[in-house]
Amino acid sequence: MKTLRLLITSAGRRAGLVQCFRADAAALGIELEVIACDLEPELSAACHLADRRFAVPPVTSADYVDAVLEICRTYEVGLVVPTIDPELLPLSLARGRFEQIGASVAVSSPELVEIARDKLETARFLARHDIPSPATAAAEDVRDNPDAWDWPLIVKARSGSASRGLRLVNEPSDLPDLTTSEPLVAQQRLTGTEYTVNVYFDGDGRLRTSVPHERIRVRAGEVEKGVTRRLPQLQDLAERIAAALPGPRGALCFQAIVDDNGDASVFEINARFGGGYPLAHRAGAAFGRWLMEERLQLPSSANDDWRNGVTMLRYDAAVFIDS
Structure with a gap:
């Protein structure tokens, strides 16, 4: 063994x-x-x-x-x-x-990590590669030119995670004090259904699967209730992002909104296992197995044959330690 x-x-x-x-x-x-x-x-x-x-x-x-x-x-x-x-x-x-x-x-590569870690750089990357995404700018640029924007906007930390600092800003006067806050970005507000797409890349940087799930309920930026959905428009976006990313490897995920017309727009990339990955795993996307196969030089079983319509309903559990 x-x-x-x-x-x-x-x-x-x-x-x-x-x-x-x-x-x-x-x-x-x-x-x-x-x-x-x-x-x-x-x-x-x-x-x-x-x-x-x-x-x-x-x-x-x-x-x-x-x-x-x-x-x-x-x-x-x-x-x-x-x-x-x-x-x-x-x-x-x-x-x-x-x-x-x-x-x-x-x-993944340092270059990819730096793109994903910085929400402004993520937006610039998506725009360079003609991947649909919301208009995004540094919050100070929006403050200096408010008439160029359709309000309200979403404001969030430029390098934040778990929805830290996320807020809806209805008009320019509602912008936070930018002299005392961490760097912020302002982003066009999207409407529609929110999805996370878990993606897996092998050691050669090839996309092996993309698993979208609808974020039905979210708590502290992490999906609490979700269901896998095989949506062609999101899987097409995964292919386009994969073709553009520099040096992807292992588990990544991106977030997108699909509007009422079925058009998808990407607003975030994470260069790691997403918090909702266990749902993709339950649906049959065994990223951990594929990483271990690669490390042990075993034949790869990576595939795109995951199950549509698998639902996750999270609840709080506890680990007890008897000292």
């Missing part, structure tokens, strides 16, 4: 992701040891579901990558899966260092 040690970084509440990897390993017939790390692993549900857990410095620390490397070196980790935006760039830049010790980091 083949064995693999997997490290999930910034594990936090990603208990569902741990469970997906365990299910994929069982289906693949390999022995999987899950290692997880976090700033406070004793307070991380996902860390307590792992076989080993470790504390690491903040992802913004200059010591973060070295700490993750040391875990990989000590425990002979074969696959590293990042989960939050701020760690993607340092881990991508250090991917060669991980490969030298036999650890493969499931992260």
